[in-house]
Amino acid sequence: MTNSIAIALAVARKDLTAEWRTRELVPALAQFVVLALIIANFGFQIDARNAPSIAPGVLWMALVFAGLVAFGRAFAAEREQASLEAMLMTPASPVAIFAGKALAATLLLIGCEAVLLPALALFFGTPLSAAIVSAVLLATIGMAALGCLFSAMVARIRARELLLPLLTLPLWIPFIVAGGQAVQVAMGATGNYDQALALLVDFDILFVVLTSLAARFVLDE
Amino acid sequence: MNRYEKGAAAAVGLMALAAGAIFLFAPTDALQGPVQRIFYLHVSSAIAAYGCFAVVLLGGIIYLRNGSLAADRLARAGALVGLVFTTVTLVMGMLWAKPIWGTFWAWDARLTSTLVLWIIYAGYLLVRRLAEPGRQAARFAAVVGIFGFIDVPIVHFSVTWWRTQHPGPIIVNDALPGEMLATFLFTMACTLALATAMIAIRYRIETLADGPVPAVAEKATAVTTGQREPVK
Numbered sequence A: 001m002t003n004s005i006a007i008a009l010a011v012a013r014k015d016l017t018a019e020w021r022t023r024e025l026v027p028a029l030a031q032f033v034v035l036a037l038i039i040a041n042f043g044f045q046i047d048a049r050n051a052p053s054i055a056p057g058v059l060w061m062a063l064v065f066a067g068l069v070a071f072g073r074a075f076a077a078e079r080e081q082a083s084l085e086a087m088l089m090t091p092a093s094p095v096a097i098f099a100g101k102a103l104a105a106t107l108l109l110i111g112c113e114a115v116l117l118p119a120l121a122l123f124f125g126t127p128l129s130a131a132i133v134s135a136v137l138l139a140t141i142g143m144a145a146l147g148c149l150f151s152a153m154v155a156r157i158r159a160r161e162l163l164l165p166l167l168t169l170p171l172w173i174p175f176i177v178a179g180g181q182a183v184q185v186a187m188g189a190t191g192n193y194d195q196a197l198a199l200l201v202d203f204d205i206l207f208v209v210l211t212s213l214a215a216r217f218v219l220d221e
Numbered sequence B: 001m002n003r004y005e006k007g008a009a010a011a012v013g014l015m016a017l018a019a020g021a022i023f024l025f026a027p028t029d030a031l032q033g034p035v036q037r038i039f040y041l042h043v044s045s046a047i048a049a050y051g052c053f054a055v056v057l058l059g060g061i062i063y064l065r066n067g068s069l070a071a072d073r074l075a076r077a078g079a080l081v082g083l084v085f086t087t088v089t090l091v092m093g094m095l096w097a098k099p100i101w102g103t104f105w106a107w108d109a110r111l112t113s114t115l116v117l118w119i120i121y122a123g124y125l126l127v128r129r130l131a132e133p134g135r136q137a138a139r140f141a142a143v144v145g146i147f148g149f150i151d152v153p154i155v156h157f158s159v160t161w162w163r164t165q166h167p168g169p170i171i172v173n174d175a176l177p178g179e180m181l182a183t184f185l186f187t188m189a190c191t192l193a194l195a196t197a198m199i200a201i202r203y204r205i206e207t208l209a210d211g212p213v214p215a216v217a218e219k220a221t222a223v224t225t226g227q228r229e230p231v232k
Helices: A002-022 A025-044 A051-074 A076-080 A083-089 A094-124 A130-154 A160-186 A193-219 B003-025 B034-066 B069-101 B109-130 B135-160 B178-210 B215-225
Strands: none
Touching (some): A025 A051, A051 A076, A051 A094, A051 A130, A083 A094, A094 A130, A094 A193, A130 B135, A160 A193, A160 B109, A160 B135, A193 B135, B003 B034, B034 B069, B069 B109, B069 B178
16 A cells, blocks of 8 residues: 555656656646636626626636646656556556556646636636635546546547547536536635535545546556 | 347337327326427436446446456447437427427536536447447446446536426326326336337447457457457
């Protein structure tokens, strides 16, 4: 068990080191989400009155598509250099390798959120509260587990750019439902914030457990 | 006529009988008028679709456990037939919603989760098409099928807590008059028979599409790779 955790951390550190040395993904994602905000501004004609009702939707749209890009890249380097096969040949358990990849992808997406949330508050004038940050972070955990599972899957499939959104987005909807509700309430809509947050925690637990059960079948292929 | 043709003919005959019951036997709804007759096939095909996706789930779990090719073919057949019935449910529901709700679509739990269901299994079929045929496609699709089946009730319940428009269950609440209930139960039985016949035929097509797998080769592969699924 401790061995598996050490392997997962080593894999995550490897990915984060690679990202730190190239500095490709997080800056690209940051630009991507700022562009999403610009497009939303022109699409919605945002002003001080309608911003609180539109901002949650813009936040989740930008986050979901940034997440697709981030998780789509999670296995790109491994695929290009066929290093996943090498990692799987080691005695390390596939679940530990998967957990490491998922952890690194989660941290990279959080790096992107660290740009998205302040930019949203800056450009849309919405609050940047702990309530919003915790809802987004909780959703990120489960979304990352699912996103990495399907990213590992499509890495072996043709037309992977097409397939990743089709497989991932429907399974992310529970997180968007609960996370969307939480952020709407945090930005002033009526509703039950605690219930939405509790749901997010439930979904996180469920999908993290399920993806770790399924990871073996996807990675081993 | 082979047994598949006979099965298909019997299923079509049963559906014609169900249509007779829906249009001739069942009384016209006092409030909604004739459009309420959509109810019988709408709910029946939804139940048939759930049944088909349960087949996909079971087939996927069995395949992941022991690599049974039959389970995988059954899952493939179930996904396609289930997608057809989901389409029927959605289209008939929209046709019913327009005169009664005044709109084709409302974002409520039932409608949203059914649409998500449709998209998930359309993705399932796409995985089957794009992944390398054989072991890879079967394994990936099994994972998609399992996650899909779990996701749909979650979407359903998470949306329920905030908005609903679609009526709740009326069969179990004993809200239907006797003749309507009888028509509904008959239509449901016929629709389930149709779904079974479609899955059986599709299973046969998948078997033929897989090509002959000589028993000896299968055993030899199992010995060399330590797995029971033949590698293509």
